[in-house]
Amino acid sequence: MSDIQRIVELYNLYGSKRRVAQELGISRNTVARYLQRVQDVKDGVKDEILPKNRQIQRPCTILTPEIRGRIHAILEENADRPKKQRWNGQKICHYLNKQGHGISYTTVKREIASWKQKHGHRDVYIAQETDPGCRAEFDFGKTDLCICTRWGKYPMASMVLNNSLYRFGRVYHRETLLEIFDAHIRFFNDLGGVPATIFYDNMAAILNPKTKNWNSRFLEFSLFYGFEPHVCNPRSSHEKGTDEQSVGYMRRWAFSERNTFPSLDEANLYLAETVTKINAGKVYRRQSPPCVGLLAEQKTFSPLPALEFSNYQSRSARISKYSHVAFESNFYSVPDTYPSHHLTQKYSPDIVELVGGDQVLACHTRRFGKGELAYDLTHFLKTLSRKPGALPNSRLFRQLDEAIQRILHRHYEGRNKEFLPILSLFEEVSEEELLSAIHLLEEHGMVPTYETLRCVIRHQTCQLPEISFPPDPFRMEVPNLSLYDHHLLGGR
Incomplete structure (x- = not known):
């Protein structure tokens, strides 16, 4: 900006653009251009002399048509090569520099991106339509809640039937296999049956990310309830798009208006009420509400097992000298009458049980903070x-x-x-x-x-309730006391 001010001062002094250009060592056209911009600002034609976000587009001199054509030819040949042996940007840049072309990796990447935008593959999705009771989807999503005056990100399990769009949701403290099982069990009990197949993300809790093998405990669970699990391809959320949208849909409907609760149980009660209203209302591209569509799907569900799946994990624990056991940085009390120093700890998403032999010594509500105490004074x-x-x-x-x-x-x-x-x-x-x-x-x-x-x-x-007697079936007339008086007077 100081250079422009110098141009204006010299022009006012000499009155000649050529003289100003000679003294500053710049082109006369440059002097004329900036003098014209100053005049346009004075006349109100423009708002500023120099734009704030000025972009200088300079043609790339190193990327000649010959080099550009060679890059395009290599990219076209990639379509016929094995996927793991194709040319990438680094290899193309190294090849061109080896041929004597001094080109940078950034220029090569920019040209590859431009070519892919014009000639790259366009993703095409195939719309799916499932039969009633055939398919359900499961997913976890984070939701911001204030529980007991503390803000945190809580995982929300979401399950949906693809055909009727019947939804189910529940908020948890953790995102482990126990919570996955608990959400499924509650969903199956809510449906009154089990869908044929359930689709999942590539969750590490149920699928080993390296070996791509199913978790053995999860396979036992699927065989117990009789459904077939499927996973989507990596980074292919559209294959499970119904549930991907259901997570955000339920989160907005439930927790946009209210996000503060005294406990997680209160949050789940509020979420259940909201989901019930969603299932009772009209939904997109469905002729009937989800709760009505569920009635048709229930006819095709597999029946629930006679016994419910035992959703817990166990571990051995040592009792400290303070008569408590540590679990996930929290402490749970043990009765001081128990003589041994070791016991078995059984834990589920909500409960922690302490077992000694065949006897349940204590049952505590599971804690999820750090250093919290779950003590029973009677212990x-x-x-x-x-x-x-x-x-x-x-x-x-x-x-x-x-x-x-x-x-x-x-x-x-x-x-x-x-x-x-x-x-x-x-x-x-x-x-x-x-x-x-x-x-x-x-x-x-x-x-x-x-x-x-x-x-x-x-x-x-032990206060006894009031006893109410049935009405007397015999009716007695009201006595005439005048007859009694007559007898007292000697019958006179």
Whole structure:
């Protein structure tokens, strides 16, 4: 811009374009062009002297017609060569430089892209139409949700019947084989049968990406329910386009309006309600709603097995000195009465079971964070009876409701052992029932003790219902009391 300003200053000084060109060492046409642009801006014909995104198109001097023709000939020969022995851009560039043409790899790539755009293969898709109950599709998609005030990307399993477009969706914490099985089982139970074939992406959970062999556990699952699995070709999402669109369709309908939930179960309930509305409404290129089309497809489904597939995995675990086992960076408590140091851990998408021999020792809700504690206070009552001083500052006690902690600090300070019978009530009732009894006693100004709490809980849980008797079949007339008075007066 400073050069243009210098041209204008010299032209105003000399009044000659030739003189300005000689002094600056540039062409007279260049001086005339920029003086004209300055004048156009002053007259309002143009908005700026130099465009912001100025593109200088300079013809490629090295790419002669001879070189261009040679590149095109090589690309045409590639069609008859084996796929793994065709010329690529690097090989063509190396070949031309070897012939004495100093050409860059970028120029060769640009010419190859231009040739493919004009002469390359055009992808053509074949429209498919499936019979009722013949085909279903499965896919995972990410959705952004705020669960318990924490934002995260949660996998959403989507399944759809191609013929009727009947949809199913569920949100999970993970994207493993357990979640895949769980989505299938829920989908089959919702349909009341099993489709003949199900199509998938090239998911590593069900198909080994190197050997292209099916996961043995997944094959057992498919044989158990009697469907035939198929996978699409790599980078060929159009082969499973119905479900690819269903993931985004359900995600927009369900979670565009609302994306914050207190728990994942609440999110799944909301998603199920939304999918039910979708299945009850009209859909694209279908004469009837999906819920009506499902009735026709159910006639061709395979029946459900008599027993449901056992969807869990097991592993051995060692019990720590704190009487818990670690799993996925979270901790699950074990009853302190269990004598061994090892047990079997069975886990499903939602539940973690701790098994010792043939006995289920504990059952916890599965945690998916980091360092979370799934403790059951009743698992430590025996240890607390021997070490009552450890109760107030223990992690498991601080997980309880503030009302229960307040009883210890207000009425049982320094008497932790006397407070333990109150905690033993967790073996009989839930925390909600115990809190209800505590609030009832505090409202009447009574100190919550083991005896008073047990009395209130028993009264609430064992209160007899009101008994209603049927109407008496015998009807008696209303007595005439005047006759009674007559007899009292001696019959007078």
